[in-house]
Amino acid sequence: MCNKDCCALKTALQIRRMKILIEQRRQQEEEANAKPKNIIVTPESLIYSYDDIEKMAKLIISRSETRPKFGLVCGSNLDTLTDLIENPIVIDYSDIPKFPDCTIHDHKGKLFVGTLMGATVIALQGRFHHYEGNSLASCSMPVRVLKLCGIEYMILTCAAGAVNKNYKVGDIMLIKDHINMFGWFGNNPLNGPNDLRFGDRHVIMADAYDEGLIEKALEIGLEIGQEDRMHLGVYACLGGPVYETATEQRFLRSIGVDAVGMSLVQEVIYARHCGLKVFSFSLISMPPIEQPDMPESVRDVSIHQGQIVCMELLSRMIYKIQNNL
Numbered sequence: 529m530c531n532k533d534c535c536a537l538k539t540a541l542q543i544r545r546m547k548i549l550i551e552q553r554r555q556q557e558e559e560a561n562a563k564p565k566n567i568i569v570t571p572e573s574l575i576y577s578y579d580d581i582e583k584m585a586k587l588i589i590s591r592s593e594t595r596p597k598f599g600l601v602c603g604s605n606l607d608t609l610t611d612l613i614e615n616p617i618v619i620d621y622s623d624i625p626k627f628p629d630c631t632i633h634d635h636k637g638k639l640f641v642g643t644l645m646g647a648t649v650i651a652l653q654g655r656f657h658h659y660e661g662n663s664l665a666s667c668s669m670p671v672r673v674l675k676l677c678g679i680e681y682m683i684l685t686c687a688a689g690a691v692n693k694n695y696k697v698g699d700i701m702l703i704k705d706h707i708n709m710f711g712w713f714g715n716n717p718l719n720g721p722n723d724l725r726f727g728d729r730h731v732i733m734a735d736a737y738d739e740g741l742i743e744k745a746l747e748i749g750l751e752i753g754q755e756d757r758m759h760l761g762v763y764a765c766l767g768g769p770v771y772e773t774a775t776e777q778r779f780l781r782s783i784g785v786d787a788v789g790m791s792l793v794q795e796v797i798y799a800r801h802c803g804l805k806v807f808s809f810s811l812i813s814m815p816p817i818e819q820p821d822m823p824e825s826v827r828d829v830s831i832h833q834g835q836i837v838c839m840e841l842l843s844r845m846i847y848k849i850q851n852n853l
């Protein structure tokens with residue numbers, strides 16, 4: 529156990545680290561927010577009707593010659609995953625009727641349709657967060673669009689802060705389960721009337737993250753010699769945009785959380801509601817409070833190394849699934 533002074537020092541280091549990152553992002557946000565944004569804020573599940581979703585899906589698949597099998601959401605620091613897609617057709621979110629705009633750094637608001645390891649993939653370079661002003665149903669709406677495009681597998685990625693003290697920046701956490709803080713307080717993208725064309729009223733979440741897919745990912749970790757960098761862990765979704773306090777981090781650890789973020793679980797809920805197989809991973813972008821502070825340049829290098837491993841993981845996953853390996 530650390531003494532009071534030691535805890536205060538860790539908190540100060542954590543705050544300094546956050547301040548540097550926030551300052552770096554400010555300029556990019558200012559540029560991104562210079563133009564007005566289309567944010568839709570209305571009560572949960574009635575915002576997008578089945579017809580709305582169907583129209584969006586038809587527009588997207590009209591651009592693809594083959595039926596897509598995989599959907600991908602690129603998290604913060606992971607927009608480069610779309611570099612893997614061959615000959616992509618790129619659609620701006622603003623060209624899809626009723627799609628909100630992205631307002632944060634790294635979320636470019638572009639949808640890619642193309643081929644990855646021989647499979648047709650639709651990738652979203654940019655997700656919607658609740659703290660941007662989107663309802664949870666708007667945040668997860670793209671998952672339903674991809675379902676109606678015909679995908680079978682939903683691959684969800686995100687950046688996360690480590691809570692487990694054995695994790696380092698640049699590590700990858702394969703998500704085996706989550707804690708949905710929004711849900712604890714009655715906020716769920718499925719609140720409101722249930723449309724049975726998407727799925728049943730109640731959804732089992734105990735098996736949300738497909739075990740077979742996790743096993744494949746662990747195999748890949750061994751194949752590429754990155755097993756030490758890959759962990760199997762529990763993700764907690766907090767509301768953001770604030771980062772968690774040191775006490776919140778300790779609390780999260782005490783209830784079994786390994787990494788924390790501000791997204792993803794609402795997308796997993798929609799994906800499971802409509803019967804998609806889910807595979808998710810986080811790129812660890814913030815160290816746990818127990819670890820010493822690191823210069824930004826070192827952090828950036830570690831994140832970059834993690835990005836490369838994520839790209840390798842994604843392409844090998846798709847190859848294995850596509851070829852029943």
Ligand SMILES: O=P(O)(O)O[C@H]1O[C@H](CO)[C@@H](O)[C@H]1O
Nearest residue numbers: 603604655686687789790791
């Ligand atoms: O979850 P993604 O979209 O990867 O983004 C994560 O990174 C941002 C904070 O740096 C938050 O939006 C958090 O949720």
